Amino acid sequence: MTVLSTAGLIRTDADGRHAYAPASPAIAALCDRLEALYRERPVRVVNAIVSSPSDKLQNFADAFRLKGEPK
16 A cells, blocks of 8 residues: 555545545546556456566566576
8 A cells, every 4th residue: 555655646545545536637647548558458457457567576587587687
């Protein structure tokens, strides 16, 4: 939840409940567009999310490569 809050997508109230609360009109517009795309082509959106490599995860995996091992 911290990541979503830091990204400006949610807010957390005093009771610890989370709610969608875009921090700016630009973030709200992006979320609205993503929702529309998901309604039109849900499989494509999910595939894009799943196939998108995470730089942090890749960097972590790369840390365990042996010297000279191809990436």
